[in-house]
Amino acid sequence: MTPGLVVLAGRYLDWGVISISVTNAAIIAAMVVVFVLALVAPFPHDRDDDGERRP
Amino acid sequence: MSARGSTATAGRNWTVGLRTWVQGLVPSGQALPDRQPVYVASWIYVFGVLSLASFVVVLASGLVLTVGGSLWWHTSSLGHFVNSMHLWSVELFFATMVIHLWGKFWMAAWRGERALTWVTGVLLFVSSIGTAFTGYLSESDFTSQWIAAEGKDGINAIGVGAFFNILNPAQMLLWHVALLPLAVGALVVWHVILVRRHGVVPPLEASAPEPARVGE
Numbered sequence: 001m002t003p004g005l006v007v008l009a010g011r012y013l014d015w016g017v018i019s020i021s022v023t024n025a026a027i028i029a030a031m032v033v034v035f036v037l038a039l040v041a042p043f044p045h046d047r048d049d050d051g052e053r054r055p
Numbered sequence: 056m057s058a059r060g061s062t063a064t065a066g067r068n069w070t071v072g073l074r075t076w077v078q079g080l081v082p083s084g085q086a087l088p089d090r091q092p093v094y095v096a097s098w099i100y101v102f103g104v105l106s107l108a109s110f111v112v113v114l115a116s117g118l119v120l121t122v123g124g125s126l127w128w129h130t131s132s133l134g135h136f137v138n139s140m141h142l143w144s145v146e147l148f149f150a151t152m153v154i155h156l157w158g159k160f161w162m163a164a165w166r167g168e169r170a171l172t173w174v175t176g177v178l179l180f181v182s183s184i185g186t187a188f189t190g191y192l193s194e195s196d197f198t199s200q201w202i203a204a205e206g207k208d209g210i211n212a213i214g215v216g217a218f219f220n221i222l223n224p225a226q227m228l229l230w231h232v233a234l235l236p237l238a239v240g241a242l243v244v245w246h247v248i249l250v251r252r253h254g255v256v257p258p259l260e261a262s263a264p265e266p267a268r269v270g271e
């Protein structure tokens with residue numbers, strides 16, 4: 001075994017046929033977090049938008 | 056020159072046909088609206104435009120890479136920087152596009168005659184993956200050689216190897232810098248025109264009084 005190659009190959013998560021690198025799993029998890037934040041985070045808006053008034 | 060004054064002489068010709076077609080693409084006032092229905096005030100609606108913005112950075116950094124060429128982007132620090140801009144804008148493009156896709160999927164955004172918008176989105180997703188793939192094959196380093204050698208059997212197995220030879224770097228580079236970006240660009244234009252044509256889809260719970268179309 002060449003330790004250098006093992007380091008380059010990165011760490012993998014394995015569930016049966018599913019094999020995914022820790023990096024890719026972390027990116028997908030981060031995307032899910034951003035998706036959920038996009039749904040729940042308050043969206044800034046102009047006070048004028050609350051009424052029917054137009055500037 | 057007023058358009059109204061010219062109608063008597065214009066009659067039917069290609070110019071008039073083209074003008075009528077262009078004018079009918081999007082209801083008047085809906086090309087670049089500055090107000091949107093209240094339900095659009097949510098971050099999830101920003102991801103389409105985020106994909107669009109990252110795509111513009113992808114195109115711009117890619118064009119700079121074509122000026123210097125592979126020796127430049129592999130050896131100079133400015134070349135490395137532009138190469139990284141290109142890679143990371145692609146990462147953002149895919150992340151924001153997929154979050155956009157998730158949003159549209161969970162709000163069933165193909166409702167109300169928006170099926171073609173969804174279909175052009177699917178085509179964008181698939182053709183973007185093809186563009187990224189030919190990009191990895193155009194790095195001109197050991198990584199791209201490795202990917203080409205590993206991928207060729209798969210491509211041959213689906214029967215397209217004779218026309219799309221991933222071991223041919225010149226063909227892959229040309230697909231990557233000309234054919235596929237043009238296809239993705241044209242699809243983006245079509246997709247966005249369709250969105251402006253139909254207006255942003257109302258949330259599921261508000262879909263009952265559907266007939267009211269934006270722009271009417």
Ligand code: HEM
Binds near residue numbers: 100
């Ligand atoms: C290059 C990638 C893409 C770009 C630049 C893009 C851009 C946009 C923009 C600016 C909108 C306006 C509404 C919003 O942003 O929420 C939109 C709407 C929409 N997109 Fe995309 N999109 C892309 C990919 C996709 C994909 C992959 C799908 C799904 C397969 C999709 C499906 C839709 C649908 C159904 C709508 C209309 C729904 C509505 O009215 O809110 N798009 N797109």
